[in-house]
Amino acid sequence: MAKRLASHVTSFFEVDLTRIARIRARERATFEKQTGQKLTYLPFICRAVVQQLKRHPVLNAAVNGTDIIFRQQYNLGIAVALEPTGLLVPVVKRADELSLTGLTRTINDLASRARSKKLQPMELQDVTFTITNPGVFGSLMGTPIVPVGTTAILGLGAIEKRPKVMTGADGEDTIAIRTCAYFSLSFDHRVVDGADADKFMADLKASLENVGEAIE
Numbered sequence: 001m002a003k004r005l006a007s008h009v010t011s012f013f014e015v016d017l018t019r020i021a022r023i024r025a026r027e028r029a030t031f032e033k034q035t036g037q038k039l040t041y042l043p044f045i046c047r048a049v050v051q052q053l054k055r056h057p058v059l060n061a062a063v064n065g066t067d068i069i070f071r072q073q074y075n076l077g078i079a080v081a082l083e084p085t086g087l088l089v090p091v092v093k094r095a096d097e098l099s100l101t102g103l104t105r106t107i108n109d110l111a112s113r114a115r116s117k118k119l120q121p122m123e124l125q126d127v128t129f130t131i132t133n134p135g136v137f138g139s140l141m142g143t144p145i146v147p148v149g150t151t152a153i154l155g156l157g158a159i160e161k162r163p164k165v166m167t168g169a170d171g172e173d174t175i176a177i178r179t180c181a182y183f184s185l186s187f188d189h190r191v192v193d194g195a196d197a198d199k200f201m202a203d204l205k206a207s208l209e210n211v212g213e214a215i216e
Contacts, residue, residue: 001148002145002146002147002148003145005063005148006146006148006151006188006189006190007188007189007190008143008145008146008186008187008188008189009186009187009189009194009197010143010144010184010185010186010187011184011185011187011194011197011198011201012141012182012183012184012185013182013183013185013201013202013204013205014180014181014182014183015180015181015182015183015204015205015208015209016164016178016179016180016205016208016209017041017159017179017180017181017208017209018178018179018180019208019209019210019211020041020044020179020208020211021041021179023211023213023215024039024040024041027039027215031101031215035101035104035105037101037104037105037108038104038108039104039215040104041159042078042107042131042133042156043100043103043104043107044100044208044211045131045156045208046076046078046092046095046103046107046131047100047103048204048207048208048211049076049129049131049154049204050074050076050095050096051207052200052203052204052207053074053128053129054074054096055200055203056196056199056200056203057070057071058070058151058191058192058196059129059151059152059187059192059196059197059200060074060128060129060151061151061191062128062149062150062151063151063188063190063191068191071128073093073094073126073128074094074095074096074128074129075091075092075093075094075095075126075127075128075129076091076092076095076127076128076129076130076131077089077090077091077092077127077129077130077131077147077150078090078091078092078107078110078111078130078131078133079130079131079132079133080110080111080114080115081136081137082114082115082117083115088114088119088124089124089127089130089147090110090111090113090114090119090123090124091110091123091124091125091126091127092106092107092110093126100215101215110123127147127149127150128150129150129152129153129154130144130147130150130152130153130154131153131154131155131156132144132153132154132155132156133155133156134155134156134157135156135157135158135159135181136158138158139157139158140157140158140182141155141157141182141184142155142157142184143155143184143186144184144186145186146186146187146188150188151187151188151191151192152185152186152187152188152192152197152200153185153186153187154183154184154185155183155184155185155186156181156183157181157182157183157184158181159179159180159181160179160180160181161177161178161179161180162177162178162179162180163175163176163177163178164176164177164178164180166178183201183204183205185197185200185201
């Protein structure tokens with residue numbers, strides 16, 4: 001149904017997550033001791049996604065017949081793979097109201113209860129934008145299907161160290177080891193123009209590559 005309803009297009013960006021990797025390495029032990037939660041890349045990405053959805057509201061919209069509904073809530077669906085097979089997408093409701101610590105707690109709790117099949121039906125409803133993470137299985141990139149009722153879905157590829165050409169302050173090029181991942185954005189081309197999708201991705205990339213040092 002999703003493929004029949006939406007006109008699917010996918011755009012790919014490479015994102016340098018080295019700054020986040022360094023923040024995690026520095027703060028991870030203290031964060032996990034204080035909160036009892038594992039500090040992963042996903043809360044950083046979710047926080048940046050919400051920031052950019054506010055700037056690019058068409059990516060958080062819905063289609064109703066010939067109408068486009070611009071939603072004021074930011075409910076992130078986080079795809080969770082089940083064992084031995086299957087998939088659930090629990091929803092982080094009002095993600096814009098959560099701090100990095102709050103996002104971490106909520107994501108970890110929903111994922112844990114999804115795997116143990118303890119979610120309530122309401123926790124799988126009202127998604128406005130979805131994030132799927134096939135990179136945890138080693139996938140470099142993919143073309144996820146836009147869920148019905150939304151206009152876009154973000155796919156996260158494997159996070160790994162890569163050699164990158166970096167230009168120094170003196171203009172000289174050097175090869176550096178950077179922590180990178182390919183992000184894909186599948187979007188409904190009936191609603192979202194390619195330029196709008198790429199502006200969203202460019203802003204998301206910039207936000208993640210220049211993330212602030214503070215962990216709230």
